[in-house]
Each structure stands twice: as structure tokens, then as C-alpha cells.
Amino acid sequence: METKKWAAVTLMVAGAVAACAVPNQGTAVPAVAVAAPPNTIVIQPPAAAAPPQTVYVAPPATQTVYPAPAVxxxxxxxxxxxxxxxxxxxxxxxxxxxxxxxxxxxxxxxxxxxxxxxxxxxxxxxxxxxxxxxxxxxxxxxxxxxxxxxxxxxxxxxxxxxxxxxx
Missing domain, CATH: 3.10.450.50 (Nuclear Transport Factor 2; Chain: A,)
Structure with missing residues (x-):
């Protein structure tokens, strides 16, 4: 009977991980185990999407870079x-x-x-x-x-x- 119990938990965890692997419009879906009845995993809903961030763009990649002298x-x-x-x-x-x-x-x-x-x-x-x-x-x-x-x-x-x- 112990084997079946662990098999059920393994399937439930694998299902939770698989659910996390599916993107939800670019928002990560965290899988969190919380206090619940034995052999149960609760998946929390995704948090609100973060606002877009400003990203610094470096100088163009075509810029020639010379090795710095050791002087x-x-x-x-x-x-x-x-x-x-x-x-x-x-x-x-x-x-x-x-x-x-x-x-x-x-x-x-x-x-x-x-x-x-x-x-x-x-x-x-x-x-x-x-x-x-x-x-x-x-x-x-x-x-x-x-x-x-x-x-x-x-x-x-x-x-x-x-x-x-x-x-």
C-alpha cells in the first residue's frame, strides 16, 4: 500500500510541474506546496503581471573594441x-x-x-x-x-x- 501512496504523490507532483511548464501569456506560474491534507499539492494562481521595465541599450555591436593596454x-x-x-x-x-x-x-x-x-x-x-x-x-x-x-x-x-x- 505504501508504494501506491507514493505513486499518487509522484503523479500529483508531476502534474503540478507540467502545469508550471505551460506559459500563461508570459507570466510565470509558481507551484507552491502549502499546508493541506496529506498527499495534496495546492497550486496558487499567478500573481498580477509586472509592469514593463526600461532596458538600457548598449552602444552598437558594430563598434570596434581594442584590447586595453596593460600600462x-x-x-x-x-x-x-x-x-x-x-x-x-x-x-x-x-x-x-x-x-x-x-x-x-x-x-x-x-x-x-x-x-x-x-x-x-x-x-x-x-x-x-x-x-x-x-x-x-x-x-x-x-x-x-x-x-x-x-x-x-x-x-x-x-x-x-x-x-x-x-x-
Missing amino acids: PVAQTVIAFYDAINRRDFLTAWNLGGQRLAKGGTYASWSNGYATTSWTALTVRSTSGNTVYVDLSARQTDGSMRVFSGSYTVSGGTITAANMKRVS
């Missing part, structure tokens, strides 16, 4: 633009934005990136504490701004920049 001064400049792309302006400020702002405030410096969607940085070379780069900055209106120049890094912080807009 510490180059890593500082890369980290600076990575922080800007993540909208972590405080980190970028601490990596050199404060020096690049030339006495301006954090608020005015960070607001300068309000129309920048993302940046792509290419480190061309390094020489001592100088990092030579090319920079593309996609704007929120879809236009692209391209810069070329160099950054000077000291003690893990950008201390100066010599960048020129080329297009």
Missing part, C-alpha cells in the same frame, strides 16, 4: 571613460575630471556630458606618463564628435589633457 597610465584614462559611459561621474571626477574642469564645479563639469550618449576610446600609444588617444563621442541627437590628443597621468589621476576635435 597603468592607459588604464587610468580607460577607467575615466568607462566611468563616464556608466554615468558614474563622481568616479570620473576623482580620476581626473576635477583637474580637467579647470576650477569649475563638479555640477557644471558633469552637466557637460548631458548630451553624450556614449564614448569609445582608442589608446594609440603611451610614452612615459602621456597617453595618446582617439575618442568618439555619440551625442543624444545621434551625431558623432571625434577627438584626438593626449592625456597626462600622474599617481593614478589624469592631471592634464591636450585634446582637439577633429570632426
